[in-house]
Amino acid sequence: MRWFWIDRFLEFESGRRAVAVKNVSLSEEYLSECALAMPLMPRSLILEGLAQTGGLLVGETSGFRDRVILAKFGRAVFHDYARPGDQLIYEAQVQDIKPSGSIVSTTARVEQRLLAEAQIVFAHLDDRFAGVELFDPAMFLGNLRSYGLFEVGKNADGSPLEVPPYMLAAENQLAHEETGYTVS
Amino acid sequence: MPSNEEVFEKVKDALVDALGVDDDEVTPEATMVGDLGAESIDFLDIVFRLEKAFEIEIPRSELFPDDVLTSEEYVQDGKVTAAGLEQLKTRMPFADLSKFEENPVVQEFGNMLTVDDLCRYISGKLAS
Numbered sequence: 001m002r003w004f005w006i007d008r009f010l011e012f013e014s015g016r017r018a019v020a021v022k023n024v025s026l027s028e029e030y031l032s033e034c035a036l037a038m039p040l041m042p043r044s045l046i047l048e049g050l051a052q053t054g055g056l057l058v059g060e061t062s063g064f065r066d067r068v069i070l071a072k073f074g075r076a077v078f079h080d081y082a083r084p085g086d087q088l089i090y091e092a093q094v095q096d097i098k099p100s101g102s103i104v105s106t107t108a109r110v111e112q113r114l115l116a117e118a119q120i121v122f123a124h125l126d127d128r129f130a131g132v133e134l135f136d137p138a139m140f141l142g143n144l145r146s147y148g149l150f151e152v153g154k155n156a157d158g159s160p161l162e163v164p165p166y167m168l169a170a171e172n173q174l175a176h177e178e179t180g181y182t183v184s
Numbered sequence: 185m186p187s188n189e190e191v192f193e194k195v196k197d198a199l200v201d202a203l204g205v206d207d208d209e210v211t212p213e214a215t216m217v218g219d220l221g222a223e224s225i226d227f228l229d230i231v232f233r234l235e236k237a238f239e240i241e242i243p244r245s246e247l248f249p250d251d252v253l254t255s256e257e258y259v260q261d262g263k264v265t266a267a268g269l270e271q272l273k274t275r276m277p278f279a280d281l282s283k284f285e286e287n288p289v290v291q292e293f294g295n296m297l298t299v300d301d302l303c304r305y306i307s308g309k310l311a312s
Contacts, residue, residue, distance in 0.1 A: 071225040074202065096236070100244055101228040121229045 004143070005049035006090060012153040014161060017093045018057040020147070022049050026084035041082040046108050046116050047073060054092035054104035054120050056149070061097060063164040064144075067125035067134050071101065074119040086110045092120075100124055137170035185310055191238075191303050198233035199299065202226055212300040224294070234302075240309050247297075247305065249275050253290050264288040278304035 006020040024041050031039040051070045059068040082088055088108050095103040101123045108116040125132065141163065144150065153161030175181065186194070196210040205220050216222040222230070231242050245251060249272060252258050258268025269288060273281055279301045284293060 071228060074229055096232055098232075101232070103229070103232050121225070121232070123225060123228055 003048075004052075004146070005045055006052050006147060008146075008148045009152050010089070012057070012060075012149060012161065014153065014155045015057075015061045015094060015097065016156070017091065018053050020049070020053040020090045020092075022088040022090060024082050024084050024086045024088065028084075031084060039084055041086075041088075043078055043116065046078075046082060046088065047076060047118060049088065049090050050092065050106040050108060050116070050118050051120055053090040054106050055122055056144075056147070057092050057094060058097060058102045058104060058122050060149075060153070060161070064135075064137075064140065064167065065164075067132065068102070068122050069125065069134070071121045071123040074103070074121055076116065076118040078116045080110075080113055080115045082108075082110060082115055088115065095119075100126065137167045138174040141167040141171050188303065188307065191306050191310075192299075194237045195234065195299060195303050195306060198230055198237055202229040202233055210299055212298065212303065214299050215295055216297045216299070216302070217295040220299075234306065238306055238310060240306070242309070246275070247302075253293055259290055262290055264290060264293075276301075276305075278308050 006022050009018060009020050011017070011019040026039060030042060030045065055068050055070060059066060088110055090106065090108050092104050092106045095105055101121060104120045104122065106118050106120060107114060144163075144167075150161055150163055155161055192212065196207065199205060199210050199216075199220060200207060203220050203222055203226055209220060214220055216227075227248060231244070231247065234240070235242050252268055252271050252275065253264070255268070258265055258271055264272065264284075269281065269285055272279075279297060281296070284296045
């Protein structure tokens with residue numbers, strides 16, 4: 001199962017805020033666990049979507065070099081449920097970013113209806129974890145492209161967000177290995 | 185410069201928010217790990233909250249001297265050496281290390297820090 005709990009970014013301002021969308025579909029496997037007449041998106045998966053939105057927002061500030069991991073939810077409040085057919089809008093705002101970690105405030109809404117609020121703490125793995133890569137750069141870049149990050153992403157000065165060169169190189173290398181062609 | 189009571193109240197607020205404990209559990213003598221149930225990841229959250237509440241910078245190494253506690257020079261057979269204890273005392277003048285000195289097992293270090301130690305650390309930072 002692919003662990004993607006956002007579908008696409010709608011807005012992304014480097015180091016400041018991100019807005020992502022998640023469409024809830026009755027065909028999603030996890031809903032088969034629910035009562036047939038009352039399928040609801042599990043709240044834990046809403047939190048996962050909020051964490052993915054916030055984690056990518058934080059990770060981007062280091063060009064995805066920092067190894068950002070979800071440390072804890074400082075606070076999570078739920079106001080309502082999400083059902084198939086709902087379009088969830090996840091918004092994450094950076095509260096603080098430091099070398100050792102970061103705090104992000106998040107909300108989940110369906111139109112004007114507030115579903116959840118959560119404050120998330122991310123830890124940034126330090127030198128004790130040197131050499132530990134959380135993601136393959138080429139595969140990870142593929143995910144970021146799927147999310148439309150570089151279509152909507154902006155730097156703090158308003159210029160378009162660009163793919164970090166090391167990720168591009170890894171993607172080219174992978175393409176070369178798979179096809180024999182080199183992307184110029 | 186806030187009074188000791190004001191420092192304690194703000195520290196208490198930070199701990200209540202970060203650890204989900206009740207107000208009355210946060211006493212000056214309560215230990216962060218043993219009494220309040222703080223886990224290592226909570227310290228990151230606590231530091232963020234304290235920095236914001238007091239508008240100060242808290243370098244991790246000042247409150248949690250991991251480098252001493254993982255040093256081959258200062259730790260032998262899982263215990264902090266006499267030289268290591270001196271290092272800790274120099275680095276953490278706000279902390280009462282007397283209990284830890286009796287049996288300086290590294291793993292117990294995290295359970296030594298009290299709310300009062302934290303308040304003294306904050307007051308010291310504000311004074312400097």
